[in-house]
Amino acid sequence: MDQSKIIKDFLQDELLLFDSYFRNSVKSDNPRVAEMITYVFNTSGKRLRPMLVLLTAKACGRIIPETYHGAVTVELLHTATLIHDDVIDKSETRRGKKSVNAIYDNTKAVLFGDYLLSTALLESVKTNDLEIVAIISELGQNLSEGELNQYCVAQEIIVDEDAYFEVIDKKTASLMRASITIGAITGGADKELISQFSRLGTLLGICFQIQDDIFDYFQNDVGKPTGNDIREGKITLPLIYALKNAPQDTAVEIMQLIVSGLYTEENIEKILAFAREHKGIQYAYDRMNGFLEEAESIIDNFAFDGNIKSLMHLFLTYLKERRY
Secondary structure (H helix, E strand, C coil): CCHHHHHHHHCHHHHHHHHHHHHHHCCCCCHHHHHHHHHHCCCCCCCHHHHHHHHHHHHHCCCCHHHHHHHHHHHHHHHHHHHHHHHHHCCCEECCEECHHHHHCHHHHHHHHHHHHHHHHHHHHCCCCHHHHHHHHHHHHHHHHHHHHHHHHHHCCCCCHHHHHHHHHHHHHHHHHHHHHHHHHHCCCCHHHHHHHHHHHHHHHHHHHHHHHHHCCCCCCCCCCCCHHHHCCCCCHHHHHHHHHCCHHHHHHHHHHHHHCCCCHHHHHHHHHHHHHCCHHHHHHHHHHHHHHHHHHHHHCCCCCHHHHHHHHHHHHHHHHCCC
16 A cells, blocks of 8 residues: 555645746746756655645645645755755665756756755745744754764764664654744644644654665665665664674674775675664564554544544554565
């Protein structure tokens, strides 16, 4: 079952209108910018964050023009950070095709990412809500801080679960938290309900990233090479657990490979197999399931109609079962 398609079908009219708002936001008379816009946005993508904005606002009772501007804002910010991330990570693919930096070079990619960031700020102003503008401004800080922390943790080869969760809170959870919060605000929710939605967004973001990190350990078509995190020096949750819990001599051997930075295909497979064999994958799934249970409890306590709650639960199932 494609859970995301069911949610998209439910929001079909709203997503069509979102797409119109989105296309208008990125229009440009500059042929160079227009060419890059066409390349990046020639496919619609999963639209997970706009879906969260719209679904939350609908749950709270209304979707207004400001809701769409908020949804456009988070999608633009998300896209800009992906473009910048690919430059930092020297990635040549994104979502199964060549990354912007691989096509246009790093300088143009950074400048285009900056253009999208500025466009996102313009869209946030159109929400006519200073609280939302503040959320977006803080989100920009969190995303940059998360990327900086991730880079430093990789450079310093820090094997620490708390540091891992701090990074993913800033880099991934902050976007979903902002998306849901903006949906709740524009939907007319009160402060208590907004707070509950904010926590739900955090949980969704954490689960999304844990699942994404698990993908790195298996041969699947996920739009990026298997073992890519290892190549970039990123020690994610499965490997953190394995290094902490495997027999010391084995863990030391793997740690020496990581410290050496010699990421040959043979060494990468050895590291990935080590994490799998020493229950790192199972631990990551267990942690994710714990966060999903908390998210399910929050949704169960919402006083919305059953259809909306079912769709929210379906989103949790999608996060758990998605394959890319």
